[in-house]
Amino acid sequence: MAWWKRLTGKKLFWPLVALALLLAFNLFFTPHFFQIQIKQGHLYGNVIDILKNGSPIMLLAIGMTLVIATKGIDISVGSVAAISAGVVAMLIGGDLQGIPKHPIFESIVLAVLVCTVAGLWNGMLVSRIGMQPIIATLILFVAGRGIAMVTTNAMVVWLYAKPFAIIGQGYVFGLPFSLYMVVVLLLMTLFVTRRTALGLFIEAVGINPTAARFAGINAKNIILLVYAFSGFCAGIAGLIVCSNVMSADGNNAGVGYELDAILAVVLGGTSLNGGKFNLLGSIVGALIIETLTVTIYAFNVPPEIAQVVKAVVVYIISLLQSSKFRSSVANMFGRRELAA
Amino acid sequence: MRNFRKTLILIAAAMVLFSASAFAKPKTWVVGFSQEGSESEWRTADTISVQNAFLADPSFDLLYSDAQNKQENQIMAIRSFIARRVNCILFTALVETGYGPVLEEAKRAGIPVVMIDRDVAKEDRHLRLTIIGSDFMKEGEKAGIWLANYLKEKGMADKPINIVELQGTVGSAPAIERAKGFRIIMKDHPNWQITRSQSGDFTTAGGKAVMEAFLKEDKNIQVLFAHNDQMALGAEQAIKEAGLQPGKDIIVIGMDGVKGAFQAIMNGEQNCTVECNPLLGPQAVQAIRDLRDGKKIPPRIWTIEGLFDATNAAAAFPTRQY
Structure with a gap:
């Protein structure tokens, strides 16, 4: 039983079990779920959609993981993603012939820059002014949508500049372009947090900021950095959302993404109490959420009850993650065996 | 003493004049408009149409509130309209149900509610005066x-x-x-x-x-x-x-x-x-003008609408405003 203990002791084990259970359900109940074809020179199927449509949440979850590791939270990411979409749409412009008003690359860089500044603003409020993270980011959660509305003039702006579509709809070597962005960002973040001392610093700040400061860590700047990074991730996520439908919708782009991102981080096994974090777990968490969404569409759950089904599944997965719950269930069965 | 009486008469005359002018020129009617959001070009066209129609008539003042697709925002906006004692509330319901209590409050305050485009649920319809919109x-x-x-x-x-x-x-x-x-x-x-x-x-x-x-x-x-x-x-x-x-x-x-x-x-x-058709502004202003003048208002005011396909879309396209 030692191997079983070692296996279940792995951080990624339970998130992967949850994902596997969801996929197993689809294997039996949604006939074409795993079917993958090649269409127009790229892979085509539900699984590819999960990777493509899940990439914004995966990106947000990467940023959110580091924020949560410092015992913070960033609820502004959905609104910041909407700002990114609004800024890029404003710069590229809705020209019907697809001629961009400003060069596409510059527009993208500027949009991400604006979102990084938004993240810096959050970080300033938390680290320098000492606001509670949930309140500090609540400001942009509300105001961000307003800013996004201003950039799009409260209209849905349609984009026709073809090259911009690559970000959210393009494929490279058969796989969605957005997935590569996630992988690159993930590898970079993993490298910086696992191969340098930064990861340790972030965990130290999350566990005890005062002790971290006495140990010589500049806790304020670490906090500033993680919020700026979260804003940066939200900026890229916003680009994908905008490019996927080639339109920027200040009201609806990225609505509820902050909660999905937080859920992804929690499902991935990172505690909201800060400290130890698990980036790969957050990615798995994001995949669980997106798989659930696609499952609901594919299984054709009536829309009136779709949200309830989602809630119940998330509830069960969360229970599965809790080691306390698991051990109490194990105890229950253990006792019964003794009685018999 | 004479001077004092003169001033007194002057003041009295001024007061009479003022009050007369106040009677002659009716106060502007304040209308509160609670829009449910701006999720589409359609909704934006609707909002602009209502705003412009009220702007064109100086006897109205329009207070505009965008609920950003959230019912709680909308209920808050209507409450604030009631608190400000507006003369009439224009209202597009985000969802059908859940507006009963706040409409009840409006009714108690004696403020008529005119729905635009999206109606409330059947059981709350007695609380609103009329609905302008599509079937x-x-x-x-x-x-x-x-x-x-x-x-x-x-x-x-x-x-x-x-x-x-x-x-x-x-x-x-x-x-x-x-x-x-x-x-x-x-x-x-x-x-x-x-x-x-x-x-x-x-x-x-x-x-x-x-x-x-x-x-x-x-x-x-x-x-x-x-x-x-x-x-x-x-x-x-x-x-x-x-x-x-x-x-x-x-x-x-x-x-x-x-x-x-x-x-x-x-x-x-x-x-x-x-x-x-989202261009409901002119019909809304007309309805509220009738309401102010004490005319009878029908419980439903339909908008005129068409259907477009490959046969007539190209011809109609240049005239489209939204």
Whole structure:
């Protein structure tokens, strides 16, 4: 039983079990779920959609993981993603012939820059002014949508500049372009947090900021950095959302993404109490959420009850993650065996 | 002493004059307008139409509030209108239910409520004075009738027709009524069947994501019935990505008649859009003017609406405002 203990002791084990259970359900109940074809020179199927449509949440979850590791939270990411979409749409412009008003690359860089500044603003409020993270980011959660509305003039702006579509709809070597962005960002973040001392610093700040400061860590700047990074991730996520439908919708782009991102981080096994974090777990968490969404569409759950089904599944997965719950269930069965 | 009496008379005269002028010129009527959000070009056109119509009449003051697609914002806005003692409330309901208590408050304060476009649930309708807007059920029926004629033209009238439906926001009046209207026509066509139905929340991204999933599970779709054009436009992208041609391989029916849909129809990627006229401003101002003048107001004021497909979209396109 030692191997079983070692296996279940792995951080990624339970998130992967949850994902596997969801996929197993689809294997039996949604006939074409795993079917993958090649269409127009790229892979085509539900699984590819999960990777493509899940990439914004995966990106947000990467940023959110580091924020949560410092015992913070960033609820502004959905609104910041909407700002990114609004800024890029404003710069590229809705020209019907697809001629961009400003060069596409510059527009993208500027949009991400604006979102990084938004993240810096959050970080300033938390680290320098000492606001509670949930309140500090609540400001942009509300105001961000307003800013996004201003950039799009409260209209849905349609984009026709073809090259911009690559970000959210393009494929490279058969796989969605957005997935590569996630992988690159993930590898970079993993490298910086696992191969340098930064990861340790972030965990130290999350566990005890005062002790971290006495140990010589500049806790304020670490906090500033993680919020700026979260804003940066939200900026890229916003680009994908905008490019996927080639339109920027200040009201609806990225609505509820902050909660999905937080859920992804929690499902991935990172505690909201800060400290130890698990980036790969957050990615798995994001995949669980997106798989659930696609499952609901594919299984054709009536829309009136779709949200309830989602809630119940998330509830069960969360229970599965809790080691306390698991051990109490194990105890229950253990006792019964003794009685018999 | 004389001077004092003179001043007194002057003041009295001034007061009489002032009050007379106050009687002669009626105070401006303050109208509070609670819009449910600005999720589409349609909604923006509606908002601008109402704002401009009130701007054109200086005897009205319009207070505007955008609820950003949240019911709690909308209830708060209406409460603040009541607290400010506006003369009339204009109101587009985000969803049908849940407005009873706040409408009750308005009624107690003696403020008439005029609905625009989206109505409240049946049990709350006695609390509002009238509704200006479209007959969503009729729109659903129109879509069904158009489809029947189109299928007859294509010689597919008797073939089995699988329809997928992209519903609007769950619980909203247009989603409920459009679905109902379409199903009324379906009763005459036993060969039609709605095989899949999901909510795309009236958004492009929602429509695209749902259609992507539909296309993977179901290779046998003849018709897409979307409750608005935004979702239809998103779904058209998904259909193209699946290697099919929207408008040909799958018949696409949208609703509202936004500019994007006209372009899609002219490109052959959408087949028809049932107009839902958002330019409600002039009719709203007229209704409230009648209300101020004490005229009787009908409980429903319909808007005039059409239907556009490949035969008439190009001709109508230049005149479209939204």
